[in-house]
Amino acid sequence: MAQQPLSSAAQPTDVYGGDEVSALVLDPGYCNTRAGWAGEDVPKSILPSFYGHSTATPTQNYFGDERLIPRADFEIRNYMNKDSVVEDWDVAPKIWEHMLINRLQPDKQTPPSKNGLNDDPKEKTQDGEGDVAMEETENQEIEKLLQENPLLVTEAPWNTPKAREKTTEVIMETWGCPAFWLSRTPVLSAFAAGKATALVIDVGGANTSVAAIHDGMVLKRSIQKSPIGGLWLSSQIRSLWETSEPKVTLTPTYMVENKTPVDALAPVQARLRHFPYQIHSSFRAYEEERVLTEFKESVVEVWNKPGRLNSPGNEEFAKTLPGRVFEMPDGWNQMWREQRFKLTEGLFDETAGYPLPEEERVGKNQTIPALIRAALEAVDVDLRGNLLANVVVTGSTTLINGFNDRLQNELAAMYPGMKIKIHAAGLTSERRFGAWIGGSILASLGTFHQMWISRKEYEENGPGIVEKRCK
Amino acid sequence: MSSSDVRDVLNLSEGASGTRPNKKQRLAAPRPNLKGLAREVHNLGGDNPIAIVPEVTQFKKRRFANRKPASRWEMRSFRNSARNDPTLILKHWRRIEEKQSNQDSPAEELKQEDGTQEGQAPTQDGMEDSSFAKFNAQVSVPQYSDDQYAQTLTSDTWTKDETDYLLDLAKAFDLRWPLIWDRYEWTPPATNGEANENGDESKAIVPLPDTQARTMEDLKARYYEVAAKMMAVQKPVQYMTQPEFALHELMARFNPEQEKMRKNFALNAFTRSREEAREEESLLLEIKRILARSERFNEERRELYSRLDYPHAETDISSFKSSAGLQTLLGTLMNASSKKRKTLPGPEGASPSNPAPPQVPVQDSGRRESSGPSTGNREPPATGTPTTASKKGQSQAQQSPAERPKLTEKEEAIYGVTHHDRLGSGPTFRTEKINKLFSHKSNQQQLRINNTLNELDVPSKLAMPTSATTSQYEQLLGAVNSLLEARKVSDKLDGEIKIELAKKAEREKANAPPDSEKSKAQEDPSKESAEGAAATTAEAASKPGSTEPDDDEEEGDTPQNTTAAGAQTEEEEIGVEGKAVRPGSSGASHKRSASVLSTASDKSSKRQKK
Ligand SMILES: Nc1ncnc2c1ncn2[C@@H]1O[C@H](COP(=O)(O)OP(=O)(O)OP(=O)(O)O)[C@@H](O)[C@H]1O
Numbered sequence A: 001m002a003q004q005p006l007s008s009a010a011q012p013t014d015v016y017g018g019d020e021v022s023a024l025v026l027d028p029g030y031c032n033t034r035a036g037w038a039g040e041d042v043p044k045s046i047l048p049s050f051y052g053h054s055t056a057t058p059t060q061n062y063f064g065d066e067r068l069i070p071r072a073d074f075e076i077r078n079y080m081n082k083d084s085v086v087e088d089w090d091v092a093p094k095i096w097e098h099m100l101i102n103r104l105q106p107d108k109q110t111p112p113s114k115n116g117l118n119d120d121p122k123e124k125t126q127d128g129e130g131d132v133a134m135e136e137t138e139n140q141e142i143e144k145l146l147q148e149n150p151l152l153v154t155e156a157p158w159n160t161p162k163a164r165e166k167t168t169e170v171i172m173e174t175w176g177c178p179a180f181w182l183s184r185t186p187v188l189s190a191f192a193a194g195k196a197t198a199l200v201i202d203v204g205g206a207n208t209s210v211a212a213i214h215d216g217m218v219l220k221r222s223i224q225k226s227p228i229g230g231l232w233l234s235s236q237i238r239s240l241w242e243t244s245e246p247k248v249t250l251t252p253t254y255m256v257e258n259k260t261p262v263d264a265l266a267p268v269q270a271r272l273r274h275f276p277y278q279i280h281s282s283f284r285a286y287e288e289e290r291v292l293t294e295f296k297e298s299v300v301e302v303w304n305k306p307g308r309l310n311s312p313g314n315e316e317f318a319k320t321l322p323g324r325v326f327e328m329p330d331g332w333n334q335m336w337r338e339q340r341f342k343l344t345e346g347l348f349d350e351t352a353g354y355p356l357p358e359e360e361r362v363g364k365n366q367t368i369p370a371l372i373r374a375a376l377e378a379v380d381v382d383l384r385g386n387l388l389a390n391v392v393v394t395g396s397t398t399l400i401n402g403f404n405d406r407l408q409n410e411l412a413a414m415y416p417g418m419k420i421k422i423h424a425a426g427l428t429s430e431r432r433f434g435a436w437i438g439g440s441i442l443a444s445l446g447t448f449h450q451m452w453i454s455r456k457e458y459e460e461n462g463p464g465i466v467e468k469r470c471k
Numbered sequence B: 001m002s003s004s005d006v007r008d009v010l011n012l013s014e015g016a017s018g019t020r021p022n023k024k025q026r027l028a029a030p031r032p033n034l035k036g037l038a039r040e041v042h043n044l045g046g047d048n049p050i051a052i053v054p055e056v057t058q059f060k061k062r063r064f065a066n067r068k069p070a071s072r073w074e075m076r077s078f079r080n081s082a083r084n085d086p087t088l089i090l091k092h093w094r095r096i097e098e099k100q101s102n103q104d105s106p107a108e109e110l111k112q113e114d115g116t117q118e119g120q121a122p123t124q125d126g127m128e129d130s131s132f133a134k135f136n137a138q139v140s141v142p143q144y145s146d147d148q149y150a151q152t153l154t155s156d157t158w159t160k161d162e163t164d165y166l167l168d169l170a171k172a173f174d175l176r177w178p179l180i181w182d183r184y185e186w187t188p189p190a191t192n193g194e195a196n197e198n199g200d201e202s203k204a205i206v207p208l209p210d211t212q213a214r215t216m217e218d219l220k221a222r223y224y225e226v227a228a229k230m231m232a233v234q235k236p237v238q239y240m241t242q243p244e245f246a247l248h249e250l251m252a253r254f255n256p257e258q259e260k261m262r263k264n265f266a267l268n269a270f271t272r273s274r275e276e277a278r279e280e281e282s283l284l285l286e287i288k289r290i291l292a293r294s295e296r297f298n299e300e301r302r303e304l305y306s307r308l309d310y311p312h313a314e315t316d317i318s319s320f321k322s323s324a325g326l327q328t329l330l331g332t333l334m335n336a337s338s339k340k341r342k343t344l345p346g347p348e349g350a351s352p353s354n355p356a357p358p359q360v361p362v363q364d365s366g367r368r369e370s371s372g373p374s375t376g377n378r379e380p381p382a383t384g385t386p387t388t389a390s391k392k393g394q395s396q397a398q399q400s401p402a403e404r405p406k407l408t409e410k411e412e413a414i415y416g417v418t419h420h421d422r423l424g425s426g427p428t429f430r431t432e433k434i435n436k437l438f439s440h441k442s443n444q445q446q447l448r449i450n451n452t453l454n455e456l457d458v459p460s461k462l463a464m465p466t467s468a469t470t471s472q473y474e475q476l477l478g479a480v481n482s483l484l485e486a487r488k489v490s491d492k493l494d495g496e497i498k499i500e501l502a503k504k505a506e507r508e509k510a511n512a513p514p515d516s517e518k519s520k521a522q523e524d525p526s527k528e529s530a531e532g533a534a535a536t537t538a539e540a541a542s543k544p545g546s547t548e549p550d551d552d553e554e555e556g557d558t559p560q561n562t563t564a565a566g567a568q569t570e571e572e573e574i575g576v577e578g579k580a581v582r583p584g585s586s587g588a589s590h591k592r593s594a595s596v597l598s599t600a601s602d603k604s605s606k607r608q609k610k
C-alpha cells in the first residue's frame, strides 16, 4: 500500500526528539547477546551467549551459532552465569567485539593491499609473519572503529558493582568509546513498551525478574528474581519425557544421519551418526536445548482458562482439548495433550508441574504471582495502582501461548478491583529483544546526549563513575 | 496472476464471461494508476475490483520534478551545553547549508528556518550546541551553611550528615519521592569518622535496621521542614510574595501522620477482597444510575417549567379594547398565522420547550380545541366546529378539513376532549380551581369543609387531579357545602327550639296550669317547622351521601348506579391518562399547540413525500 509520506512539518525528528549519533547498543543475556545500531527496530546481530571452546592447544573460541558444530575437544561454554551477569571477562569482550565490529561494521573493507587477493604468491611462504602483522593492524582498527561510537550496554538489575566497573573498563580502555552508558534491562523493556512507569515482568532464559519502574528508573527494593525461566521450563520438559510412558529419548539433531518417518509411538527408524572423537556433554546439552526450544515454540501452552490447572474439573477439561504432535529429530513422534499445560503450570503454582531434581525446584515465593506480590509490596502504596495498570511483559519465554491471558487471570485474582492492564508487544521480535529495543530508543534520543558518560568524565573519576551516574 | 487464474484455482466457471468486455472497459481506467503489487492485488479482485486507496503520488512527483542535485549531508560535530562535561563532542548527520546558493530560493529559507527552529546556535568556537540542551531542567534543593544548620535546623531524630544525605538524594532524584525512599540507604559514618568520598563500598554493605524504618513520610517531613525553614531564613515570611508564602505554608504544614493514615486507607483499598470490590462496584454503578436519573428528572422539570413559563403581554392592550382595534389585531394575527403556517413544514419545527408567540392561541380562537378539561363544565360540541383531538387528528384537519373524522362521544371521553365557549388565557392547574373553591370561604368554613371531608375519608387535596376527578370533586364540594348549609340551618333551628322550649317551661312555671294548653298550641307550628328543617337536612345529608361514592371508588359499599358511574369515571380516567402521555395534551397550554402542529405536520408532510 502506498505509504503516506510525512509532511516536512511533522518529521519524526521533531516529534520524537530523536537525534542519532551513531550509537551502538549491546544487550547481553544468558541465552542470547544482541547488538545493533541505536535507532533501528531490531538488533542487527544476535548471537548465542554460548560459545565453543576448543581445549586442544592452542585453545580457540568459536562465536556464532553456525560455528557450533561437532568438533573434537570441543566444549560449549557460556560467558554469562545463570544470574545473567557476565562471568568470563576474558571471553565477554571478545564476543562483544566480534558482534560490534565484525558483524555490525563489515563494510569497512580491508584495503586491497592487505586483503590477500593481491599478494604475490611467492611471498606465501612467510605466512606466519604476515598473519601477525595483520592481527596487529586489526587490533588498532578495533580501537579506531569504536572511537566513533557511543555505546549503551544493558545489564541485569542486580548486576554487581564489580561487573559494572569491569564493563566500563572494557568499553573505555579496550575499545576507546567516546561515551557510554549502562542501563538496566527492565527500564529499557519499559521504554520499549513506551512507558516510563511500569511493572516489568521479564521471563527470559535463565531467570524471571519482576521490577517496578518509576519515571524511568528501577525501584531497587522492588526487584524480584527467580530461576523459573526458559531453562527451568526445559527441565520440566525433560522431566516430562523421562516420566512419560513410554519414555521419550532426546536425540539431538546433530546425531541423526537420516531417518524414516514412523507412526506415532512407533519405534524409531533412524541411523545415527558416529564421531571418531568424544562429543563433550556440554555440546550435547546445547544441542538438546535447541530441540527443547522448538518443543516450547510448537507444543507448550499455558493454561489460560479460568482458574488454575489443578482446580477441580480443569484437568479433565484439558484432556479433551486438541493435542499437538511433536516429531523428534530422530523421527519419534507423539501427541501431547494435557501435558502441554502442566509443563508451564509451575510458573504460577509451585505445587503443580513435573518433578524436578532438588536443586532446580522452586519455592512458594518464586512463582510469578509471588514475585509480583513481593515487588508491589516493596513500593509505595500510591504507586501500586499505576503499576498494575502498566504491566509490561517481555522475554522470549512469554511467547508461549496463553501466557498473557493467564497472567491477567492471576493478577485479577490477586488484586480484585484494581485496574490491570498488560502490555505485551504483539511482534515476537519486540518481546524477544525488548531490552535491546528500549536501549535503541534511549540511545537515539536527543535529550539523552547529556546523559552519556564521556571519556573525560571517566578519566577524571575512574570506573567508579558508573555507580554514581547510572543509578 | 490474473482473475482467470484465480477462477481456475477456485474452480469457478468462465460462464460469467459475458461481462468481460464490460469489465475490461471498467478496469481500463484505474489500471494506469496502479503499479507493482497494488496492480496485482487489484487483478485478484476480478469482476469485483478491490477498493484500493489511491496512491498519493504528489510527494514523488515533486521530488522528480525537482531537478536540483541531491542535497548534501555531512557528519557534523556538535556538543551539548547541558552536560556536566560539555566537552563531549558527538556527531550526527546534518544537511550541508550552502551559503553561496541563490538567495531567493525557497529551499534556502526553509533551511534557515530549520536552523532557527532547532535552535542550534553556534557556540563560541563555532561548533553547534545540541537543540536538546534547552530541555535540561534541574530542581533546586535548599542550601544551608553549618551555622544556619546549627541555628534553625537541628533535630532530635536527624543528624546533619543524614540531612545532607537526604538533600543530596532529593537533588539526585529530582524530588521523585518514591525513588528517594527506594534508594535511601543511610548508614552513619564509620566510627573512626573517616568520611571517604568514593568509599561507598565499605559503607553500603550493612544498612542499619533503623534506616529501614524511615518511611517516605519521615523523609518528606524532614525535607519540607528544612525547605520551609530555609525559605523563611532567606526571606522573612512577611516579605514573601503570595505564591512563595503559599509554598512555605504548604511545606511548613506538612503532616506526616495524616499522610500515613491516607496511605493506610489506600492499602486497605488495595487489599480488599473480591466481594468487597464487587460491592463497591455495584454501589458505584448505583450512584451512577441515581445521578443519571436525577439529571433526567431535573431536565424534565426544567422543561416543564419552561413550558409553564408563557410569555406575558408586554404591550398595553387598551388600544385593542375598541372593536376597531380588535379588528386590526385580528387582521395582523391572521397574516402572521398564515405566514407561520407556510413555514411550518420546514425543518425548523419548533421544539416543545420553545415558547411560542402569544398570538397562536388567538389564532385558534375561532374553533377552540382544548385537549385538557381545564374548566369543569363540558360543553356539547359546538355546531359547525369540527372536533379534533389528537395531534394526528389535528394534523389531518390541517391537511384536508373534509376528511376530518368525527369523534363519537365515547372517543371523546377516551381522548379527553372537551369543548368550551371561553377559556381563560394561559394554562391553569386543575388544583388551582379547587383551591379557588376553598379560598372563597372563610377560615371557619374551610375548617368545617375539611372536617367533613375527613369524616368522609376524602383527602382535601386531590392526589391525581384528572378532569373526571376534579369535576367529581367539585360536585362533592358543592354537596358538602349544601350539607354544611343545611346543618347550619338545622343547628339554628335546634337552638331556637331549645330557647322556645325553655321559654315555654318558664312560662309554665310562672303561669298557672290552665295556660299550658295554649302554649302547646302555640308551640306546634314551630315544632312542625323544626321537623321540616330536620327532614330537609336529612335529605341534604343523603344527597351528598349518594354522590360521594362516585368520587371515591375505594368505598366499596356503593349501590348499583354508582358502580356504573365509577366505571364511567374509570374509563374517563384511562382516557385522560392515555392522553397525558402524549405531549401537548395536559394543562391546555396554548403556546404548545403550535409546536404540536408543526411536528404533526412535519410527520404528515414526510408521509406525503413517501
Ligand atoms: N517462541 C518461544 N516460546 C517459548 N520459549 C522460547 C521461545 N523462543 C525462545 N524461547 C526460550 O526463551 C529463552 C531465551 O529467552 P531470552 O532470549 O529472553 O533470554 P535472555 O535475555 O538471553 O536471557 P536472560 O534474560 O535470562 O539473561 C530460551 O530458554 C528459549 O528456550
Ligand SMILES: [Mg+2]
Binding pocket: A029, A030, A185, A202, A204, A205, A395, A435
Ligand atoms: Mg533478557
